Amino acid sequence: PAQAEKIRLKIASGHSPGWHFIELAQDYFVPEVKKRVKERTSHEIEFIEGFSGSMVKATEVLEAVQTGIIEVGVFCICHEGQKLSLHNFPYYLPFGPSDPNISLKATRIVYDKRPELNEVFAKLGQRVLGLIPFEPYDIVSRFPIEKASDVKGRKIGAAGPNAFWVAQAGALPVSVGGPDMYTSFQTGLIDAMLIFPGVMDTLKLYEVAPYLVRVAIGSMTVVPVTVNGRRFDRLPKEVQDIFIEVGRDMEAKAGPFTTELVAKILKVLEGKGVKIATVSDSEREAWSKMLVNEPAKIAKKFEAESKQPVTEIMKAYIAATESLGHKWPLKAKLD
Amino acid sequence: MRKFLQGVDALTKAMMIFTAFCALGIAFLILVEVFARNAGLQFYGAAEYIRNFLIVIVFLQLPFAIRVRGMLVVDIFVDSLPKRAAVPVSIVGDFLGLLFFGAVAAGSMDPAIAAWVEGQYEGEGVVDVPAWPAKFSIVIGCGIAAFYYYVRIVETLRSGQIAARSRGTPPAI
Amino acid sequence: MESVAPYLLVCLLLLLVFAGVEIAVCLGIVSFLAMYSATQDIGISLSFLNSTAYEALRQYLFAVVPLFILMGQFIAQSGAAADLYWGIDRWLHRIPGRFAYATVLGNVVFAFVTGTSLASATTFTAIAYPQMKEAGYNRHFSLGLVSGSACLGMLIPPSLLMVVWGILTDLSIGHLFIAGVVPGFMLAALMMAYIFAITLIRPDLVGHGSGRRQPELDDAGPHVARGIASARPEPTSLDMTISLTGLLAIMVGALGGIWVGFFTPTEGAGIGALISLVVAIAKGMRWPAIYETVLLAARTAIPLMIIVFAAQLYSRTLAMSGIGLTLQGTITGSGLPEWGIVLFMIVIWLVLGTLIDSISIMLLTVPIFGPVALSLGIDPLVFAIVGILTIEAGLLTPPFGLIVYAVRSVIPTENVSMKAIFAGSTPFCVILLVTIAIILTVPETVTFLTRLI
Numbered sequence: 007p008a009q010a011e012k013i014r015l016k017i018a019s020g021h022s023p024g025w026h027f028i029e030l031a032q033d034y035f036v037p038e039v040k041k042r043v044k045e046r047t048s049h050e051i052e053f054i055e056g057f058s059g060s061m062v063k064a065t066e067v068l069e070a071v072q073t074g075i076i077e078v079g080v081f082c083i084c085h086e087g088q089k090l091s092l093h094n095f096p097y098y099l100p101f102g103p104s105d106p107n108i109s110l111k112a113t114r115i116v117y118d119k120r121p122e123l124n125e126v127f128a129k130l131g132q133r134v135l136g137l138i139p140f141e142p143y144d145i146v147s148r149f150p151i152e153k154a155s156d157v158k159g160r161k162i163g164a165a166g167p168n169a170f171w172v173a174q175a176g177a178l179p180v181s182v183g184g185p186d187m188y189t190s191f192q193t194g195l196i197d198a199m200l201i202f203p204g205v206m207d208t209l210k211l212y213e214v215a216p217y218l219v220r221v222a223i224g225s226m227t228v229v230p231v232t233v234n235g236r237r238f239d240r241l242p243k244e245v246q247d248i249f250i251e252v253g254r255d256m257e258a259k260a261g262p263f264t265t266e267l268v269a270k271i272l273k274v275l276e277g278k279g280v281k282i283a284t285v286s287d288s289e290r291e292a293w294s295k296m297l298v299n300e301p302a303k304i305a306k307k308f309e310a311e312s313k314q315p316v317t318e319i320m321k322a323y324i325a326a327t328e329s330l331g332h333k334w335p336l337k338a339k340l341d
Numbered sequence: 342m343r344k345f346l347q348g349v350d351a352l353t354k355a356m357m358i359f360t361a362f363c364a365l366g367i368a369f370l371i372l373v374e375v376f377a378r379n380a381g382l383q384f385y386g387a388a389e390y391i392r393n394f395l396i397v398i399v400f401l402q403l404p405f406a407i408r409v410r411g412m413l414v415v416d417i418f419v420d421s422l423p424k425r426a427a428v429p430v431s432i433v434g435d436f437l438g439l440l441f442f443g444a445v446a447a448g449s450m451d452p453a454i455a456a457w458v459e460g461q462y463e464g465e466g467v468v469d470v471p472a473w474p475a476k477f478s479i480v481i482g483c484g485i486a487a488f489y490y491y492v493r494i495v496e497t498l499r500s501g502q503i504a505a506r507s508r509g510t511p512p513a514i
Numbered sequence: 515m516e517s518v519a520p521y522l523l524v525c526l527l528l529l530l531v532f533a534g535v536e537i538a539v540c541l542g543i544v545s546f547l548a549m550y551s552a553t554q555d556i557g558i559s560l561s562f563l564n565s566t567a568y569e570a571l572r573q574y575l576f577a578v579v580p581l582f583i584l585m586g587q588f589i590a591q592s593g594a595a596a597d598l599y600w601g602i603d604r605w606l607h608r609i610p611g612r613f614a615y616a617t618v619l620g621n622v623v624f625a626f627v628t629g630t631s632l633a634s635a636t637t638f639t640a641i642a643y644p645q646m647k648e649a650g651y652n653r654h655f656s657l658g659l660v661s662g663s664a665c666l667g668m669l670i671p672p673s674l675l676m677v678v679w680g681i682l683t684d685l686s687i688g689h690l691f692i693a694g695v696v697p698g699f700m701l702a703a704l705m706m707a708y709i710f711a712i713t714l715i716r717p718d719l720v721g722h723g724s725g726r727r728q729p730e731l732d733d734a735g736p737h738v739a740r741g742i743a744s745a746r747p748e749p750t751s752l753d754m755t756i757s758l759t760g761l762l763a764i765m766v767g768a769l770g771g772i773w774v775g776f777f778t779p780t781e782g783a784g785i786g787a788l789i790s791l792v793v794a795i796a797k798g799m800r801w802p803a804i805y806e807t808v809l810l811a812a813r814t815a816i817p818l819m820i821i822v823f824a825a826q827l828y829s830r831t832l833a834m835s836g837i838g839l840t841l842q843g844t845i846t847g848s849g850l851p852e853w854g855i856v857l858f859m860i861v862i863w864l865v866l867g868t869l870i871d872s873i874s875i876m877l878l879t880v881p882i883f884g885p886v887a888l889s890l891g892i893d894p895l896v897f898a899i900v901g902i903l904t905i906e907a908g909l910l911t912p913p914f915g916l917i918v919y920a921v922r923s924v925i926p927t928e929n930v931s932m933k934a935i936f937a938g939s940t941p942f943c944v945i946l947l948v949t950i951a952i953i954l955t956v957p958e959t960v961t962f963l964t965r966l967i
């Protein structure tokens with residue numbers, strides 16, 4: 007038997023424990039790895055937790071795992087628009103599945119089918135232990151929104167790769183970060199924000215923006231938990247197996263966990279007097295129409311930059327979602 | 342050596358003046374963005390540009406702050422040290438400064454080159470702001486900073502006393 | 515890093531700081547060495563430096579620092595602020611210590627439009643300090659006053675610290691904002707009471723009794739308020755009109771714009787800087803002076819930003835060394851009574867406040883202390899205000915009083931030691947602690963307004 011080792015690893019994220027994916031990492035991944043290693047091996051694992059950006063900011067987690075500043079990282083691929091342009095595909099295809107469970111399953115199918123996705127991560131010195139889906143994107147708003155044209159000329163907070171969803175609909179995107187969101191609504195700097203129901207609750211946005219417009223623009227599976235490759239290779243074999251196993255188990259939990267969470271949050275928000283409205287299918291189709299040419303443009307740009315099969319991956323994602331029963335309001339023109 | 346130092350000083354001063362006015366430039370960029378937004382025009386990326394600009398400004402200003410000894414220190418105890426003790430302490434401090442900023446410069450070299458070669462940018466898809474200016478600013482700023490600490494050590498060793506901190510007129514460079 | 519390492523780090527840091535090594539270098543080199551000793555890997559340690567250098571300051575919000583400094587310098591150098599103080603001097607004729615009152619009241623107003631104490635500190639050092647100096651106020655007293663009253667910036671809404679606190683603890687940010695109002699006014703009132711006491715006990719501190727102007731040894735160097743401080747004629751009514759309209763325009767245009775939502779705080783700072791430039795030109799400032807002012811503002815802002823970068827390195831090092839876990843174990847396993855635990859947390863905040871910046875302190879402690887306080891049955895709003903006040907008090911204490919450094923860096927050419935400013939700010943630190951004691955004894959001071967809503 008291998009010599010007993012006491013292993014210290016740093017697990018970090020720029021996001022705070024208020025996010026469900028950090029909850030999964032902190033309350034499931036960490037204790038579960040510790041428990042199984044203790045039960046099944048002679049080794050012991052200690053995690054030093056650095057969430058909320060206390061070790062690294064959201065935009066530097068990928069690189070920090072790569073260089074070895076931290077060993078395990080949790081982050082959003084949306085912050086790595088260039089390095090992970092191949093993995094950011096759910097963002098290029100708005101109005102995909104809104105059920106986090108289906109989004110996760112479809113994304114997993116693509117990851118398993120296309121080796122390029124894991125190869126890019128390997129080149130960046132890390133391996134993916136598990137994926138976690140986001141809640142579906144909805145619009146938190148100070149005014150009611152029924153049609154796509156209602157956002158025209160409005161100041162809408164949308165940072166990162168989702169900005170084009172509202173920009174194409176004629177909105178004025180304002181770059182607003184997490185801590186500023188509340189005051190930005192309060193002062194009227196923004197009228198609406200493309201964001202998750204859970205954020206509306208944790209940041210108390212309902213105090214200043216009482217409408218939750220369910221546009222069903224999609225749930226994106228863009229949060230990986232990754233581990234530094236060199237450090238992983240140096241772990242005892244049986245510990246490596248546990249990491250892979252717990253990562254997979256966490257991913258299996260993540261779909262239902264997120265789906266249930268959304269249902270729970272919607273109830274909580276309703277109880278707090280939030281006015282929840284759903285956008286009709288015909289309006290979603292109208293909105294889709296405005297965006298129909300965007301995916302091909304984006305794919306072309308990133309394909310030229312990364313020399314990776316971005317279009318193929320997008321097509322694979324569309325096929326995977328359809329095989330799981332999702333109906334796109336309008337299919338993106340990709341050829 | 343003296344010629345070289347004069348050259349670096351001239352560069353430092355030029356960078357200081359250039360980046361000082363960049364701060365005013367940021368204010369104008371903000372004005373344009375606010376005007377556009379409140380006039381109902383789409384205008385992207387001011388925040389993203391400013392974020393990256395900030396790094397350029399701070400690190401290109403750094404050498405000047407060190408050269409004129411404008412960095413902040415706690416002077417509660419050192420002011421009462423006898424010269425015999427103060428000189429070695431000052432040399433140790435300058436050596437640590439050389440080590441630290443030298444390390445930042447060294448650690449930032451490869452990422453800066455990579456940013457240039459790979460055409461890295463920031464902006465998450467809305468605007469593409471090239472990453473190399475900010476990354477090279479760190480290398481240049483911290484590199485010159487480290488060099489100035491070296492100059493300080495040499496000067497202290499040569500004269501046997503510590504140059505005054507910038508309280509009155511900063512040394513003309 | 516083993517469990518003694520965090521304490522070793524703190525000791526080494528203090529040693530270097532007190533040896534007079536530049537603060538940024540102290541924080542930076544200790545972090546670098548700690549990282550190296552933990553990883554034994556030079557590549558990782560260098561990456562750590564690079565990653566933090568590139569990311570720590572790359573925040574839109576940080577642009578506020580140079581822009582507000584620029585605004586403050588234009589207001590000060592153009593003489594607009596000086597005119598205002600001339601006005602106050604005339605209108606509050608014969609009220610002893612009127613500039614001191616004006617500084618506190620000015621900070622109350624400014625606090626309603628800014629979210630950071632650093633902005634208040636830099637702006638008021640540039641505006642108020644030269645006036646008080648000219649009026650013969652004791653320098654330590656007036657710099658301490660500027661530092662102390664800057665704390666109002668974080669207590670009166672909007673406040674960056676409250677927003678971060680609300681996010682970390684899942685508290686209503688709106689309620690936090692409202693909760694800060696009464697303690698904010700209370701703090702301002704206590705400061706004015708202190709000033710009143712000073713005018714009775716030590717009138718010489720506020721420029722009375724020893725001649726109008728104190729002899730200074732350091733007037734040789736060109737100083738910040740070069741344009742206003744030397745004997746100058748009383749402003750004409752045209753001067754006064756331009757200055758007061760200009761200041762009003764900055765308040766309404768820039769700061770009011772933030773309040774009603776035309777723009778973000780960063781944008782407000784940018785607009786404010788531009789309006790102040792226009793005011794400066796209207797006041798007769800021309801190219802050479804504008805050029806000098808822009809350079810001076812940059813020279814002021816940069817050492818501050820570099821310290822923010824180095825402080826980030828250090829707080830990250832603390833986080834990576836696992837000091838948080840050590841602390842949580844210490845608290846829960848201590849068996850202290852409730853008041854003992856609260857006192858313990860206050861002491862920790864004060865100690866950390868002597869070392870690192872407020873946001874970092876909150877990131878490191880609030881996730882640990884928040885649940886502890888909740889389990890003790892302390893009202894979370896009361897706990898939040900106490901925490902913010904304590905952390906602010908830490909910003910006034912040596913060796914790392916960020917506010918004091920901000921004040922010092924605005925007057926780079928004056929011969930004032932850090933020790934002197936710290937000495938001047940100590941009474942204000944005590945006033946903050948008194949406010950904390952009042953809030954803990956009468957929690958209604960915090961909860962009263964939120965209950966009304």
Ligand code: NA
Pocket residue numbers: 624625626627628629630666667668669670671672673
């Ligand atoms: Na405020």
Ligand code: NA
Pocket residue numbers: 867868869907908909910911912913914915916
């Ligand atoms: Na302090």
